[in-house]
Amino acid sequence: MSIPITCHTQDNVSVIEEQAQVNTPCIPDFLLYIHEPEYDFFLRELVRTSLTSVVQVFFAEQWPQVATDLCQHTLSASKQDCLVLFYLMLNVDANLKKQIVLLDKPQNRTKIGRFLYDLKHTLVPNFYTSEQCSLAQFVLDCQDAYIIS
Numbered sequence: 001m002s003i004p005i006t007c008h009t010q011d012n013v014s015v016i017e018e019q020a021q022v023n024t025p026c027i028p029d030f031l032l033y034i035h036e037p038e039y040d041f042f043l044r045e046l047v048r049t050s051l052t053s054v055v056q057v058f059f060a061e062q063w064p065q066v067a068t069d070l071c072q073h074t075l076s077a078s079k080q081d082c083l084v085l086f087y088l089m090l091n092v093d094a095n096l097k098k099q100i101v102l103l104d105k106p107q108n109r110t111k112i113g114r115f116l117y118d119l120k121h122t123l124v125p126n127f128y129t130s131e132q133c134s135l136a137q138f139v140l141d142c143q144d145a146y147i148i149s
Contacts, residue, residue: 048097050089114149
């Protein structure tokens, strides 16, 4: 029986570290910089790539209409809408999580891990269950959670 990809063994960590050193530029505190205007195009690409990944994993590459609509929406959506989609996709897409870890410096891995825990167990559930949590508030809560993690 093989170990699921979600389990972290020393071999998986070594592979991720090797990929980070070879293929990816380091952007320290990437989750803060993604809010900046110069990362707008990159943010939209991350969301579209993540949608593709989720469709491949969960829908056997059969694009549901909602995924198609979201992908199209990222082309003209406001920055805030894209940030909301980014954080929601970050909550469910293992490939996006891995890419974020690879983009940031290795010293921030614990910080990112803590943020992802808060995203899954606090931020996203609050966003879905609280009528007072607007899109803007969700984005600010995510940004604040990363800063204090």
